[in-house]
Amino acid sequence: MTVAVLGSGAFGTALAISLAGNGPVTLWARSAEQAARMETDRENALRLPGVALPETLTVTHSLEIATQARIILLAIPMQKLRTALQDHADLLASHTLVACCKGMELNTGLGPIAVISETLPSAIPALLTGPSFAHDIARGLPTALTLACADANQSATLQQELTTANLRLYRTTDTAGAELGGALKNVMAIACGAVMGAGLGDSARAALMTRGYAEMQRMALALGAQPETMAGLSGFGDLALTCTSEQSRNYRLGLSIGRGEQFDPSITVEGAATARAVAAKAQAMKLDMPITQSVTDLLDQTLTLTDAMAQLLARPLKEE
Ligand SMILES: NC(=O)C1=CN([C@@H]2O[C@H](COP(=O)(O)OP(=O)(O)OC[C@H]3O[C@@H](n4cnc5c(N)ncnc54)[C@H](OP(=O)(O)O)[C@@H]3O)[C@@H](O)[C@H]2O)C=CC1
């Protein structure tokens, strides 16, 4: 067995299903009860209902079994990643660890690659990111993703090993660009959901996506990312998907804000914590990121959507 997936949420399960087409895969669930239920039902009824688990996919609660694989995909939310790595440092320290989360750590402003490097310095960190919904991948629909690893040889090897019949992987060594694209687009998806929920129209959304992309580039390029990465699957591609689909939980959180409705706090919405982390980082770096700041203020309920839109429209006129 070459590959295991830690985290049996929607995305981890979907990736494991797709990878199982290449050969045996282990999916690790932190709850023994959930692992047992999935093995019995051959379905992840909790997070990815309606998709059968293939025979080559084994679900386990044993991390000793899962870490027999050389490549470990970490399908754990960004804000939980550090704790998960610290809790299991002894078993993960020498593996190739491919983070599958999108976000920026709230207290440190770090992305997943830096969190892996800080926590487990002898592991090889990589990132799998790009426009993809768990249900699409699990149903075998065609999807293209970015595999980022600072080491060019590792990047090429991982690209080969993690490509499947329906997952086409592109590779890059620009880990900063890949992780910032995935983190920042979720903030813009919340903003787009909010304007659509409030009925402000498709034109307002297009404006937010475009000016949001300008903010994404502003921060990413200042942090050393390549413009080509931002224009690729992990940046522009994922922005386009997440800002336009009700499959996105970030977009749906925005919709609920725009409609003045409650949103289930148990749902994973990476953009909420990330908006706060990005706004703090932007302030520290003296970067102008008004949409990100508005999303943070909306989430903190210190600004109404009406006032947020009025403020954005009243900003000084400038060159594009
Ligand atoms: N869903 C999607 O379509 C996509 C998701 N992603 C990204 O994948 C990441 C995970 O999202 P997703 O799978 O959808 O989220 P889910 O909410 O469906 O699942 C999260 C999973 O993480 C597990 N988990 C939480 N904390 C820990 C911890 N400390 N240690 C171990 N496991 C933990 C949860 O376990 P438990 O059930 O026990 O709580 C659960 O299995 C996010 O960063 C998201 O942005 C990327 C692309 C697409």
Ligand SMILES: O=C(CO)COP(=O)(O)O
């Ligand atoms: O990252 C995703 C699509 O690429 C999933 O989006 P959500 O986390 O908003 O559901």
